[in-house]
Amino acid sequence: MISELQAYLKKEYGIEFKDPSLLAEAFTQASYVNEHPNQGLKFYERIEFLGDAVLQLFVSEYIYKRYPQLPQGKLTRLRAAMVCEDSFSKFAKECHFDQYIRLGRGEEMAGARQRPGLLCDIFESFIGALYLDQGRDAVEKFIHRVIFPKLDMGWFDHAVDAKTSLQEFLQRDGDVDIEYHLLAETGSENAPVFKVNVSANGKVIGMGSGSSKKHAEMAAAKAALTTLRKQKK
Amino acid sequence: MISELQAYLKKEYGIEFKDPSLLAEAFTQASYVNEHPNQGLKFYERIEFLGDAVLQLFVSEYIYKRYPQLPQGKLTRLRAAMVCEDSFSKFAKECHFDQYIRLGRGEEMAGARQRPGLLCDIFESFIGALYLDQGRDAVEKFIHRVIFPKLDMGWFDHAVDAKTSLQEFLQRDGDVDIEYHLLAETGSENAPVFKVNVSANGKVIGMGSGSSKKHAEMAAAKAALTTLRKQKK
Numbered sequence: 001m002i003s004e005l006q007a008y009l010k011k012e013y014g015i016e017f018k019d020p021s022l023l024a025e026a027f028t029q030a031s032y033v034n035e036h037p038n039q040g041l042k043f044y045e046r047i048e049f050l051g052d053a054v055l056q057l058f059v060s061e062y063i064y065k066r067y068p069q070l071p072q073g074k075l076t077r078l079r080a081a082m083v084c085e086d087s088f089s090k091f092a093k094e095c096h097f098d099q100y101i102r103l104g105r106g107e108e109m110a111g112a113r114q115r116p117g118l119l120c121d122i123f124e125s126f127i128g129a130l131y132l133d134q135g136r137d138a139v140e141k142f143i144h145r146v147i148f149p150k151l152d153m154g155w156f157d158h159a160v161d162a163k164t165s166l167q168e169f170l171q172r173d174g175d176v177d178i179e180y181h182l183l184a185e186t187g188s189e190n191a192p193v194f195k196v197n198v199s200a201n202g203k204v205i206g207m208g209s210g211s212s213k214k215h216a217e218m219a220a221a222k223a224a225l226t227t228l229r230k231q232k233k
Numbered sequence: 234m235i236s237e238l239q240a241y242l243k244k245e246y247g248i249e250f251k252d253p254s255l256l257a258e259a260f261t262q263a264s265y266v267n268e269h270p271n272q273g274l275k276f277y278e279r280i281e282f283l284g285d286a287v288l289q290l291f292v293s294e295y296i297y298k299r300y301p302q303l304p305q306g307k308l309t310r311l312r313a314a315m316v317c318e319d320s321f322s323k324f325a326k327e328c329h330f331d332q333y334i335r336l337g338r339g340e341e342m343a344g345a346r347q348r349p350g351l352l353c354d355i356f357e358s359f360i361g362a363l364y365l366d367q368g369r370d371a372v373e374k375f376i377h378r379v380i381f382p383k384l385d386m387g388w389f390d391h392a393v394d395a396k397t398s399l400q401e402f403l404q405r406d407g408d409v410d411i412e413y414h415l416l417a418e419t420g421s422e423n424a425p426v427f428k429v430n431v432s433a434n435g436k437v438i439g440m441g442s443g444s445s446k447k448h449a450e451m452a453a454a455k456a457a458l459t460t461l462r463k464q465k466k
Contacts, residue, residue: 045304045305046297046303046304046305046308048305049293049297049305049308049309050293050294050297052293053286053289053290053293053294054290056286056289056290057286057287057289057290060282060283060285060286061283061286064279064282064283070279071278071279072278072279072281072282075279075282076282136369
């Protein structure tokens with residue numbers, strides 16, 4: 001299983017481990033070690049401890065530099081959305097890491113291989129092993145491919161409001177003048193409907209409506225982001 | 234204040250910032266920025282966000298490598314004891330960082346300069362600025378001087394039990410045979426007293442007693458650690 005993993009990593013990511021035993025450790029659950037005593041096997045938990053901190057720093061550094069205007073509170077919220085079981089388990093699946101985990105029979109039968117908690121752990125332990133064996137540049141290269149593109153794809157938009165996301169998206173390549181205009185206020189007094197558009201350097205890029213001016217602006221920003229992301233592809 | 238800080242860092246730690254504005258940002262609280270509007274000042278919170286993650290990783294990496302036998306749970310407990318407000322505020326005081334913080338007048342009057350929460354923040358933001366300006370090697374050098382020696386001084390012993398600490402202390406330079414021997418069991422049935430010694434490669438290095446064998450072993454390990462640490466000085 002580990003030699004297949006080595007071949008896969010080489011083919012897919014150009015990664016060749018100097019010390020394959022680190023890679024084996026990172027993909028081995030305690031239950032497997034228990035079923036194979038006297039083989040001197042190690043399980044992933046220590047490396048996961050390290051990998052967790054590696055991911056925490058690299059994600060922090062990336063969003064710190066990418067969003068120079070984002071205040072600490074929003075940076076923290078965005079990091080929490082990126083560095084969590086939900087996203088790491090998805091990254092692990094996307095990287096097909098689930099196929100290479102060494103599990104004990106009981107855990108296998110219980111469906112552990114697809115459990116988000118385990119997939120998340122394995123993603124972290126892989127990063128820990130990569131860091132120890134190949135250094136920080138290799139980790140950066142890997143997460144630039146696997147994690148950061150998801151920011152542009154909107155995976156973490158729920159953590160940062162749409163107006164902020166739009167601002168960061170537009171201003172990454174320099175200053176852009178973003179304006180929201182109220183177009184109409186309709187509906188009844190108890191159920192008003194606001195209609196707003198958003199423009200970048202004078203050009204309308206999105207439109208939205210909502211029960212308050214703020215909600216309408218958020219909707220317009222979201223619409224603009226969706227269009228801009230489609231154009232980028 | 235910032236130029237005095239620069240002089241101090243150069244003299245005391247050999248650190249010269251390429252971009253002093255980063256250093257200024259790291260030592261400036263929001264209250265100071267509010268009192269000096271229109272100067273384009275920034276406060277420390279964003280850099281602190283980064284510094285926190287830098288410390289988390291570097292401490293994790295150090296203890297991961299230094300304690301190769303320590304399981305994840307104990308590594309996590311030890312890291313939590315090292316990376317916390319209590320210890321960071323002490324490091325900040327030890328480095329005299331409290332003298333260089335830029336505070337608003339209200340905060341100054343309220344005694345914020347000595348508040349552990351602020352001192353901890355400033356320690357983290359300094360590390361963040363050092364990381365951005367001077368790179369990871371400079372951070373490692375700094376925390377090898379300021380943080381890691383405290384491990385040998387026993388600052389974090391409460392996070393790891395004494396037997397584990399003794400083992401790690403002795404086995405850092407290679408394998409050492411550690412044995413605990415029950416010397417005597419005295420007291421009454423309801424209040425027994427156990428007396429134990431601990432030896433390293435056959436030489437007795439500590440003695441202790443307690444109400445159970447385990448407590449006596451812990452006491453012996455603690456006594457041995459105290460003696461060994463004195464000898465090391």
